[in-house]
Amino acid sequence: MRTGALADATLGSGRSRKPNLDLWICWWLLPAFYTAFAVIFVPLTRVMPPPPPGLSVAQITAFFHAHRETIQIGFGLLMVALGFGCIGNGLVAYQMTRMSISPVFAYGYIATLAVGALPGCLFAGLAFLAAAFRPDRDPHLVALLYDVGLLTFVGSLGCFATNYLVFAAAIFMDKNKIFPRWMAYVSVWQIVTEVLAMPVFVFRKGPFAWDGAISFYEGTVIFGVFLSCLILLVRKAIQAQPPDQPLHA
Amino acid sequence: MMTLNAQSVSLWIALFFGAILLVAFILFPGFFPPMSPNMTAQQVAAFYADHTARIRASMVIFNFCGVMLVPFFMVIVYQMKRMATPTQVLAYCYLSAAATGATLFAIADLFWLVAAFRPERDPQLIMLLNDLAWITFTAPVGMIVAGNLCLALAIYLDDQPKPVMPRWVGHFSILVALAIAPSAWAGVVRSGPLAWNGAISFWVRISAYGAFIAVMFFVLRAAIIREGSDDDPSWGRSAG
Numbered sequence: 080m081r082t083g084a085l086a087d088a089t090l091g092s093g094r095s096r097k098p099n100l101d102l103w104i105c106w107w108l109l110p111a112f113y114t115a116f117a118v119i120f121v122p123l124t125r126v127m128p129p130p131p132p133g134l135s136v137a138q139i140t141a142f143f144h145a146h147r148e149t150i151q152i153g154f155g156l157l158m159v160a161l162g163f164g165c166i167g168n169g170l171v172a173y174q175m176t177r178m179s180i181s182p183v184f185a186y187g188y189i190a191t192l193a194v195g196a197l198p199g200c201l202f203a204g205l206a207f208l209a210a211a212f213r214p215d216r217d218p219h220l221v222a223l224l225y226d227v228g229l230l231t232f233v234g235s236l237g238c239f240a241t242n243y244l245v246f247a248a249a250i251f252m253d254k255n256k257i258f259p260r261w262m263a264y265v266s267v268w269q270i271v272t273e274v275l276a277m278p279v280f281v282f283r284k285g286p287f288a289w290d291g292a293i294s295f296y297e298g299t300v301i302f303g304v305f306l307s308c309l310i311l312l313v314r315k316a317i318q319a320q321p322p323d324q325p326l327h328a
Numbered sequence: 329m330m331t332l333n334a335q336s337v338s339l340w341i342a343l344f345f346g347a348i349l350l351v352a353f354i355l356f357p358g359f360f361p362p363m364s365p366n367m368t369a370q371q372v373a374a375f376y377a378d379h380t381a382r383i384r385a386s387m388v389i390f391n392f393c394g395v396m397l398v399p400f401f402m403v404i405v406y407q408m409k410r411m412a413t414p415t416q417v418l419a420y421c422y423l424s425a426a427a428t429g430a431t432l433f434a435i436a437d438l439f440w441l442v443a444a445f446r447p448e449r450d451p452q453l454i455m456l457l458n459d460l461a462w463i464t465f466t467a468p469v470g471m472i473v474a475g476n477l478c479l480a481l482a483i484y485l486d487d488q489p490k491p492v493m494p495r496w497v498g499h500f501s502i503l504v505a506l507a508i509a510p511s512a513w514a515g516v517v518r519s520g521p522l523a524w525n526g527a528i529s530f531w532v533r534i535s536a537y538g539a540f541i542a543v544m545f546f547v548l549r550a551a552i553i554r555e556g557s558d559d560d561p562s563w564g565r566s567a568g
Contacts, residue, residue, distance in 0.1 A: 155515060159470040201432075
């Protein structure tokens with residue numbers, strides 16, 4: 080509990096009596112968004128698990144031909160859905176402003192993901208939509224869009240690594256115990272997965288390719304663990320938060 | 329009276345650059361009427377060859393002025409933080425959405441400018457750049473939709489005798505979000521109202537967004553003036 084903020088009791092007067100309704104609405108959007116994310120990227124657009132980097136130009140055209148409709152439905156939905164990911168980011172950053180440390184890391188959390196959303200997620204959608212837009216496009220250009228889409232999606236490393244770094248550092252230094260200390264170690268593991276994905280720009284097959292056991296599967300499993308923990312821990316943090324807690328960060 | 333402070337300056341910056349953006353919008357030869365997604369590669373290349381100077385002029389203005397609207401959205405963030413909502417989470421969500429949304433403003437024009445840089449390039453490549461420009465410009469509407477819904481929710485939860493913004497602004501914000509949302513399909517279809525040159529994805533989206541900025545200019549102006557004349561000790565004022 081943050082005694083400094085509670086001492087400032089006058090600020091709380093007149094505040095809403097609906098206890099943390101805004102937090103709960105934002106929280107529900109977290110599992111909703113990542114469910115939509117999973118549906119879009121796994122069954123619909125086939126980006127997860129990714130098709131191999133070693134396909135020939137003809138095979139890449141065949142891939143877009145075979146999955147054209149679902150790619151279009153999936154990434155058409157992503158164009159709207161991604162905005163709701165921003166809400167989840169704002170919620171986590173808000174919880175970080177409740178920590179005993181300065182809000183520097185909370186602001187860093189928002190800024191890194193605001194940068195990462197485009198190269199790390201939206202670009203895959205734009206490239207695949209452009210590839211599916213004209214089935215008669217020059218096959219070499221379709222192959223270019225395939226590489227742009229998958230390399231930006233799997234290979235956008237720094238935006239997210241920085242995000243995990245500020246998140247882990249914030250948890251380590253926070254004395255209010257907004258998130259348990261072990262979550263910081265999970266976040267550190269996320270940084271390791273980003274490091275292990277660095278070779279995707281070199282290898283076209285094997286464990287370090289963009290569809291490889293290490294670059295993709297290991298990273299995705301740890302991301303799944305990280306995300307599940309994050310969603311549950313944010314829920315616990317909201318439950319533990321006294322209503323009408325005035326804050327200004 | 330609205331005195332000169334960071335907020336009012338942000339509004340005037342938006343008004344000034346918004347007016348210039350309107351000129352750039354009218355200047356771009358591909359907007360009146362909006363280019364059809366069904367043009368052939370040769371037609372697209374010919375369009376860039378015929379209108380090179382005006383495409384460059386309008387898009388370099390768009391490039392320079394588009395992100396100048398960001399301080400305006402930060403005034404919305406700050407005014408959301410003044411609201412008597414249970415917490416300030418929605419202001420952070422809006423900030424997050426506005427920042428990501430602005431990156432798209434910064435990128436769409438680059439594709440148009442690269443295409444116009446060498447109009448003699450292989451028409452297939454010009455068409456690819458043109459496709460990417462139009463899809464990036466039209467389809468990724470989620471950030472505006474989510475931001476507007478956050479703003480509306482914050483207005484509805486602003487539980488105080490003198491709310492920061494009137495409730496109708498919340499309804500209006502949702503209406504704009506609903507009008508803009510269908511444009512997400514512009515990266516999928518090549519004809520009809522949802523195509524990038526269609527009535528909904530082009531005219532409705534741009535009109536709704538323009539109306540949002542125009543209306544919010546006056547709403548924010550009123551909120552800033554009220555904040556300045558407010559005798560209550562409001563914690564946010566010193567930061568205004």
